Amino acid sequence: MRAVTWQGTHKISVENVPDPQLLNRRDAIVKITSTAICGSDLHFYDGRMPGFEKGDIVGHEFMGEVIEIGDGVTNLEVGDRVVVPFPISCGACEPCVRGETSLCDNSNPNAYLVEAAYGYSPAALYGYSHLFGGYAGGQAEYARVPFADFGPIKIESNLSDEKVLFLSDILPTGYQAAEQCGIKPGDVIAVWGCGPVGLFAIKSAYLLGAAKVIAFDHVGYRREKARTFGGAIAVDPKDVNVVEFLKEQTGGRGPDACIDAVGMESHATSALAALDEIKQFAKVEQDRPHVLREMIQACGKGGTISLAGVYTGYVDMIPMGTAFGKGLTFKMGQTNVHKYLRPLLERIERGDLDPAAIVTHRCSLEDAPAAYKTFHDHADGCEKVVMTP
Ligand SMILES: [Zn+2]
Ligand SMILES: [Zn+2]
Numbered sequence: 001m002r003a004v005t006w007q008g009t010h011k012i013s014v015e016n017v018p019d020p021q022l023l024n025r026r027d028a029i030v031k032i033t034s035t036a037i038c039g040s041d042l043h044f045y046d047g048r049m050p051g052f053e054k055g056d057i058v059g060h061e062f063m064g065e066v067i068e069i070g071d072g073v074t075n076l077e078v079g080d081r082v083v084v085p086f087p088i089s090c091g092a093c094e095p096c097v098r099g100e101t102s103l104c105d106n107s108n109p110n111a112y113l114v115e116a117a118y119g120y121s122p123a124a125l126y127g128y129s130h131l132f133g134g135y136a137g138g139q140a141e142y143a144r145v146p147f148a149d150f151g152p153i154k155i156e157s158n159l160s161d162e163k164v165l166f167l168s169d170i171l172p173t174g175y176q177a178a179e180q181c182g183i184k185p186g187d188v189i190a191v192w193g194c195g196p197v198g199l200f201a202i203k204s205a206y207l208l209g210a211a212k213v214i215a216f217d218h219v220g221y222r223r224e225k226a227r228t229f230g231g232a233i234a235v236d237p238k239d240v241n242v243v244e245f246l247k248e249q250t251g252g253r254g255p256d257a258c259i260d261a262v263g264m265e266s267h268a269t270s271a272l273a274a275l276d277e278i279k280q281f282a283k284v285e286q287d288r289p290h291v292l293r294e295m296i297q298a299c300g301k302g303g304t305i306s307l308a309g310v311y312t313g314y315v316d317m318i319p320m321g322t323a324f325g326k327g328l329t330f331k332m333g334q335t336n337v338h339k340y341l342r343p344l345l346e347r348i349e350r351g352d353l354d355p356a357a358i359v360t361h362r363c364s365l366e367d368a369p370a371a372y373k374t375f376h377d378h379a380d381g382c383e384k385v386v387m388t389p
Contacts, residue, residue: 001016001017001018001019001020001140001141001142002014002015002016002017002140002141002365002366002389003015003017003057003136003137003139003140003141004057004058004059004137004139004140004365004368004387005017005054005055005056005057005058006044006052006053006054006055006056006058007054007055008047008054009045009046009047010045010046010047010373010376012045012058012368012369012372013369014365014366014368014369015055017055017057017140019142020136020142020143020144021144022068022069022070022144023144023146024070024072024146025070025071025072025073026070026072026073026146026147026148026149026150027069027070027073027144027145027146027148028066028068028069028070028073028076028144028145028148028152029066029067029068029069029142029143029144029145030062030063030064030065030066030067030082030084030138030142030143030145030152031064031065031066031067031141031142032062032063032064032138032140032141032142032143032389033063033064033065033081033161033388033389034062034063034064034161034162034165034386034387034388035059035061035062035063035138035139035140035165035365035386035387035388035389036059036061036062036165036166036168036170036384036385036386036387037059037061037139037368037371037372037375037384037385037387038060038061038169038170038196039170039195039196039197040060040128040263040310041058041059041060041127041372042265042375042376043264043265043310043312044058044128044129045372045376046265046376048264048265048312049128049129049312050129050131050312051113051129051130051131051132051134052129052130053130053134056127056129056130056134056136056137057127057136057137057139057140058127058128058137058139059126059127059137059138059139059140060086060125060126060127060128060137060138060168060169061086061138061165061166061168061169061170062084062126062137062138062139062143062165062168063081063082063083063084063155063161063164063165063168064081064082064143065079065080065081065082066078066079066080066081066082066148066152067142069148070148072149073148073149074149075149076148076149076152076154080154081154081155081156082145082152082153082154082155083152083153083155083164083165083167083168083341084126084138084143084145084151084152084168085101085151085152085153085167085168085169085172085337085338085341086125086126086128086168086169086335086337087101087102087104087107087122087123087124087125087334087335087336087337087338088104088107088108088123088124088125088126088133088135088146088147088151089101089102089104089107089123089147089150089151089338090104090105090106090107090147090150091147091149091150091151091338092106092150093105093106096150096338099336099338099339100336101123101336101337101338101339102122102123102333102334102335102336102337103122103123103333103334103336104122104123104124107123107124107133107146107147108121108122108123108124108132108133109124109133109134110124110130110131110132110133110134113130113131114131114132117313122333122334123334125334126138126143127139139365139368139387140365140389141365141389150338151338153167153341153342153345155345157349159348159349160356161386162355162356162359162386163348163354163355163356164345164348164355165355165386166196166200166355166358167337167340167341167344167345167348167355168337169335169337170196170197170200170384171200171340171344171355172335172336172337172339172340172341172344173197173200173308173335173337174196174197174198174199174200174201174202174203174204174261174308175200175201175204175340175344176308176335176336176340177197177201177204177259177260177261177306177307177308178201178204178205178207178208178210178259178306179204179208180304180306180331180332181205181208181256181257181259181304181306181331182257182304183205183208183209183210183256183257184209184256185209185211186209186211187209187210187211187256187257188210188211188212188213188214188249188250188255188256189205189210189212189213189214189255189256189257189258189259190213190214190215190216190246190255190257190258190259190295190298190299191205191213191214191215191216191226191232191258191259191261192215192216192217192237192258192259192260192261192262192291192294192295192309193215193216193217193260193261193262193263193291193309194215194216194217194219194222194223194225194226194230194232194234194261195217195222195261195262195383196358196383196384197261197308197309198215198217198222198226198259198261198262199225199226199229199230199358199383200355200358201259201261201308202215202226202229202230202231202232203229203230203231203353205259206230206231207347207352207353212233212249213230213231213232213233214232214233214234214235214245214246214249214255215230215232215233215234215235216234216235216236216237216242217234217236217237218236218237218238218267219378220236221378221381221383222378222383223235223236225358225383229357229358233249242294242298243294243297243298246298250300253300253301254298254299254300254301254303255298255299255300255303256300256303256304257299257303257304257305257306258295258298258299258303258304258305258306259306259307259308260291260292260295260305260306260307260308260309261308261309262291262309263291263307263308263309263310263311264288264289264309264310264311264312264313264315265288267288267290270290272290272293272317273288273290276288276289276290276316279316288315289311289315289316289317289318291309292305292307292315292318293317293318293319296318296319296322296323296328297319297322299326299328300326301326301327302326302327302328303326303328303329304328304329304330304331305323305328305329305330305331306331306332307330307331307332307333308332308335310334311332358383358384359383359384359385359386360380360381360382360383360384360385361374361375361380361382361384361385361386362385362386362387362388363385363386363387363388364387364388364389365387365388365389367387368387371385371387
């Protein structure tokens with residue numbers, strides 16, 4: 001089959017690779033009909049994600065048709081149309097039973113590698129480094145789906161791929177970021193980053209009762225999308241003092257919650273941010289936490305800091321005294337996608353939101369190298385790329 005592979009920093013190629021096979025009774029093989037490039041794919045594209053090997057098949061947002069099932073999969077049939085969540089989760093361990101499927105104890109065969117750094121391993125991920133299991137990803141013609149009796153959601157309506165594909169990651173990720181804020185009617189929510197996750201966080205914050213959402217992004221077309229798709233007040237952080245601006249917008253009290261939809265690759269022009277860039281380049285600091293620092297400073301007293309953007313390692317100079325003094329709550333983690341599949345599919349079916357509206361680029365799997373570059377460079381108004389094999 002054809003598959004998108006990682007070959008090194010800024011090197012992506014489409015290769016001929018062996019077709020996936022059923023390995024366990026609970027596996028299924030899915031023939032992929034649509035797959036997307038995610039902001040977190042840029043972490044390995046930029047060479048910032050450890051544990052990749054040349055030839056690894058990438059991608060974790062995909063859907064398609066079940067073409068083969070193991071005899072342990074009783075809830076799916078050949079021919080079913082499914083969306084596959086990006087965390088690989090067994091459905092039976094303690095975290096999975098609690099609904100925290102991104103913390104599955106059983107899916108990462110390389111758990112010991114992560115335990116050395118984190119103490120415990122979270123769930124394995126498709127197409128996302130040997131640290132997280134080394135599973136082949138979904139930017140390919142076919143994928144092996146482990147625990148297929150628990151993970152995928154069957155799509156029985158005739159909604160287009162583009163309307164349901166993002167259930168695999170970015171829609172639940174934006175939704176969880178907003179849900180973690182414990183939004184009460186009338187709340188003001190600030191969102192850093194207007195990429196796909198930021199857009200869905202903005203939309204979700206309104207669906208959950210926020211009165212006003214204020215969003216920040218350096219890129220003009222992403223701010224425009226935050227206004228037209230999300231209904232947010234969208235501002236270039238270079239044009240304002242972010243903390244002062246948020247005070248002005250909230251009668252002086254600061255936002256009730258702050259959402260980080262940027263993560264470890266934030267850009268800024270402050271002296272501390274420049275120091276982060278130097279330390280990250282010298283590999284003495286892994287992540288650039290500019291957004292995190294700014295959120296802690298800006299958040300209102302007793303507020304919530306909700307992290308959806310990915311962090312992988314150590315960060316420096318976090319203003320802990322500020323967070324402690326203001327009694328802030330921190331919520332974070334990979335998305336527990338499985339828990340949100342059904343409720344969010346129902347919202348799409350009801351027309352509460354149209355996820356397809358964020359798609360700006362469509363191409364063939366064969367065009368993946370160019371599509372990665374366009375998405376990475378914020379070129380050509382690129383918000384989200386969907387590829388079809
Ligand atoms: Zn993703
Ligand atoms: Zn589990």
